[in-house]
Amino acid sequence: MPSVTTVTLVTFVTLVTTVTLVNALATNLYKSHNPHAMEKHDFTIRHEEEKDHSKVEYLIRESFWNVYRPGCSEHYVMHVLRDDPAFVKELDFVMEKDGELIGQNMFMKTVIEADDGSTVPVLTMGPICITPPLKRKGYGKALLDYCLAKAAEAGYGAVLFEGNIGFYGNCGFTYASRFGIRYHDLPEDADSSFFLCRELKPGYLDGITGVYRTPKGYYVDDKDVEQFDKAFPYKEKLKLPGQIFS
Ligand SMILES: CC(C)(COP(=O)(O)OP(=O)(O)OC[C@H]1O[C@@H](n2cnc3c(N)ncnc32)[C@H](O)[C@@H]1OP(=O)(O)O)[C@@H](O)C(=O)NCCC(=O)NCCS
Numbered sequence: 235m236p237s238v239t240t241v242t243l244v245t246f247v248t249l250v251t252t253v254t255l256v257n258a259l260a261t262n263l264y265k266s267h268n269p270h271a272m273e274k275h276d277f278t279i280r281h282e283e284e285k286d287h288s289k290v291e292y293l294i295r296e297s298f299w300n301v302y303r304p305g306c307s308e309h310y311v312m313h314v315l316r317d318d319p320a321f322v323k324e325l326d327f328v329m330e331k332d333g334e335l336i337g338q339n340m341f342m343k344t345v346i347e348a349d350d351g352s353t354v355p356v357l358t359m360g361p362i363c364i365t366p367p368l369k370r371k372g373y374g375k376a377l378l379d380y381c382l383a384k385a386a387e388a389g390y391g392a393v394l395f396e397g398n399i400g401f402y403g404n405c406g407f408t409y410a411s412r413f414g415i416r417y418h419d420l421p422e423d424a425d426s427s428f429f430l431c432r433e434l435k436p437g438y439l440d441g442i443t444g445v446y447r448t449p450k451g452y453y454v455d456d457k458d459v460e461q462f463d464k465a466f467p468y469k470e471k472l473k474l475p476g477q478i479f480s
């Protein structure tokens with residue numbers, strides 16, 4: 235006859251095996267429905283502080299460099315926007331891993347000029363970036379999901395901006411044209427698939443059609459960018475395939 239100790243041990247091992255199997259099954263089921271979910275959280279997200287400013291600008295420069303044009307301007311855009319009245323300080327976030335800044339994202343207030351003559355307050359977003367060595371590992375999606383949840387908690391109704399549906403589609407964005415929102419100064423027959431929208435309050439844009447305006451602060455002078463960039467370590471500007479600006 236097995237002793238009480240043996241029975242207890244067998245019961246314990248069976249229980250542990252069952253729990254492990256159920257956990258593995260649940261994780262696989264979750265991942266099959268959320269292919270971009272991260273296995274574990276090895277990062278923290280917090281508000282950007284003044285002490286982070288230059289590190290964040292360096293991070294943005296590293297991440298955007300030669301991606302959309304030879305060089306980039308986004309580090310200067312960030313530098314300028316922090317002092318813009320439309321800047322949303324409570325939605326200005328950095329992501330850290332092992333004590334290093336690995337990502338950032340921020341929001342600006344703007345409006346849709348509705349066809350009925352009203353003005354609908356909305357948010358726009360970015361720059362958002364992840365440090366180059368950690369791109370395509372799920373950190374960008376984790377950061378964006380967090381920021382969007384915080385923006386919704388803060389009571390904002392919708393976010394619109396220019397971006398790649400390949401990435402933003404994973405975070406609930408779709409084409410803004412589906413909401414009846416047009417991009418300023420874009421001819422009616424032009425491709426507007428770069429212009430994306432996500433409601434933060436379901437139904438916020440119901441019954442609204444109109445034109446979205448990019449906040450003025452995003453338009454920076456190339457000469458100012460050049461001047462600002464001189465304070466950073468030299469990096470070669472390259473013309474690469476896939477860049478959308480010359
Ligand atoms: C865009 C960016 C923030 C995305 O962050 P990330 O951590 O690299 O992205 P994730 O790993 O979370 O991506 C999740 C999924 O989104 C999609 N995705 C991510 N980046 C993409 C891109 N550049 N093009 C198309 N799809 C993309 C993919 O489906 C990806 O999953 P996969 O790698 O299994 O294919 C980051 O790559 C980055 O900093 N890029 C340079 C700066 C930039 O372009 N910022 C956005 C300006 S609009």
